[in-house]
Amino acid sequence: MKNWRLTLLAAVIFAAGLGCTKKSTQHEHGLNPAETLRINLRQEPPSLDWSKSTDTTSALIEYNIMEGLTEYNLQDPELGLVPALASEWSSNKEASVWTFKIREGVKWTDGQVLTAQHFVDGWERLLKPATASEYAYFLYSVKGARDYNEGQLKDFSKVGVKAIDANTLEVTLKAPKSYFPYLLTHHSTYPIRIDVVKKHGDQWTEPQNMVSLGAYKLARWEHDNIIVMERNNAYYGDKAKTKYILGYMINEDSTALNLFEAGKIDVLDTLPSREMAQLSKRPEYRKVPTLGIFYFGFNTEKPPFNNKRVRKAISMAIDREQITQLLAGGQEPLSGWVPKGMFGHDADAGVKYDPSKAQKILDEAGFKDRSQFPKIQVSFNTNEDHARVVENLQAQLKKNLGITVEVINSEWKTYLKSVQTNPANIFRLGWVADYPDPDNFLSLMTSYSENNHTRWGDKEYDKLIEQATTITDKGQRRELYEKAQNILVEKDVPVVPIYSMVGQYFVSDRVKSYPINPMQKQLLKRVIVE
């Protein structure tokens, strides 16, 4: 009795199931692998709204679906600029008023023609206090921009950006700035279709709503899973070589490596650091020095590092090569402040490794008796690589100077808070270029910089940096930066640069002309897959 009921039930449910259809289980999400470049984005892009996003994952997508007024010449070792949405530009003699000619015939994906007003709209939105964009400060050099962003100035027409006509954009700066066009490669300065943003609100970045103009367009965005970009056939320049880009969001480096080995991912732009010694010998391995540095800062208010001779002795007692060999990821030892591959880099700058001289300097600084040397702390944020570097530093200082340091680590946000409010004697930090100009690195250490946590400041240094930004002549600028660097890493030594960062890739042999450059800007339109 009971059994026939159950059988009947099972039959009914199975009958209901007969109507079911099989989900598309095609691999690669239904995309033909021969037409698809498969990359790893590492995480869900926090936002594809180019006025609001701040991270490298979102930027990678934005750089492929959009363009700015200018673009880096990625073939040029010093990263000069080439025209992008601006066909040409010029400035007045003081480099304080800039005029950009907007390229003609550029169309958005909905068919509308690009005009100078779209830039004005984009900049107004970026600077509007209600947008709360983190990168609003990127345009603070524009006249009135900071006041507008602060809410002091209510009328945007008083801000120094104007569409003179449909094809001419004029920008007036607060003070001369020779490298201003470099800022315009950044996604925060891109034009925007304010009508689209108004219509869809925060949802305007979804594929069905988004309007863009780059070599690719956003085709699919399955949150927390995949992104697909498709060739934009209405793009003004040479069309993208590969039809689709499939981006996975795999956070774990070793998992991504597994999928690379299984032939499911074509390019990796981060590799598991513990395995670098083996991985760097593989034929798929590529590396490039990038515009980023790893450094230690001193808290120059607390003894013993309120004494610049002590700081210098420490810097001199560190063999940077030992550290880069330990990491085995191709990092370049760095004693100057401007990274390798950037205009203004000087291989001779900074204090060189010399343990016996370092001993002497420390003796002269009043610490002949090392037992009198206070117990110092080195802090860093919890990370496997950082731990290796800091432990090596600990060993080197013990060996070369006979001083004992205590190592403390904390979780990232907790660490940041401590560095900002009460830094340890020595703390670890890094800096990656926003734009390839030495100003981006050297202005970091001005006395008024929010990112200078050493509590060190020098009037002469500040003056040199300010002066250099107003000069267009490269030779003159280089001279000023050399002087500034000399104060920073040789004379006063509030910071100890350790190495220049490096970008490491695995590129499958079916991928040709993958863009690998110091800015790590992955512009994919020229990539060919076989």
Add this chain to the structure above:
Amino acid sequence: MRDRLYFLLGPAFALTILFIVGLSFFAYEVPVALWAACGILGVAVFVYYTISQNNVTYVIKRSLESILTIWVIATLTFMLLRVLPGGPFDQEKALPPEVMANIEKKYQLDKPIYTQYWNYISGVAVADLGESYKYIGRNISDIVAETLPVSIQLGVYSLILAFILGIPAGLISAARHNTWVDSLTMGAAISGVALPSFLVAPVLILIFSFGLGWFEPALWEGPAYYVLPVIVLGTRPAAVIARLTRASVLEVIRADYIRTARAKGLSEKKILFKHVLKNSLIPVLTYSGPLAAGIITGTFIIEQIFAIPGMGKHLVNSVTNRDYPLILGTTLVFSLALVLANLVVDLLYSYFDPRIQLT
């Protein structure tokens, strides 16, 4: 009549669930009608069961208590987050004060703490969990809606595996107490508990993906992708369940009523399955509540290793990012799952052991 209805409803519900699980495992679209049927059956079973067991007041009382529990959790989490050093917008490149002020205004972080709390709690009351700080413009409920189903899928498969492996293993090992079968099963169970998943996973990937090529090493796109993570996630609870079942069966098997059953001349098989097993499942049931809640709301390590787009990563990364609304949202989802799972477990106690009275 009541009993007949129950015999129809209970198995129908269980079968529907199993059928949905089967469909989803083999990557078939589950029809909306089936979901609806499952939902209606679920509610019917719950209502029928509650009424027939005279548990209506108990369920109402427990539901009210649950609301109180969730409120306490929401409040504590909210307060703890404000004590945690480092804010959501602290970063290596410090922001100018003007920019920081705009951001704080946008997210109302410039308001006094009690205003923030009031806004938050009144939002939760109407199921509005707010917007993420990190995923700009995305609602917490959208993030949960996109990631939780994947975690549930992984969790349910693993739970089923855990029960299918664990309960028979425990039973067999108790029935063959102190024989080599017992030692072997329990040896395996102890290894299952002791081996960490971050060790087991790479070994399985190495053998079954790169060695034999049977399954995929990562991602979540079909049956070949599901097998390894489900095994890794399911074996540990399977081992715990096996040990619990064994211990409890050994205890029940010595009870007087089992001796009576034997004396009546019932077959050993019938005794074991009909009389011993049902009465031995109480400890397993107790363990299953928190287990189910934890496993279906996302497991960080497994989801990381196998690149599964579930909610586990948000549970952990939201804290690293100090994404307050997302931390609160995921915590609430987890708490809700835990409270519900425990309620169901408590209700089931009296099914497995009618001597238990719920008050």
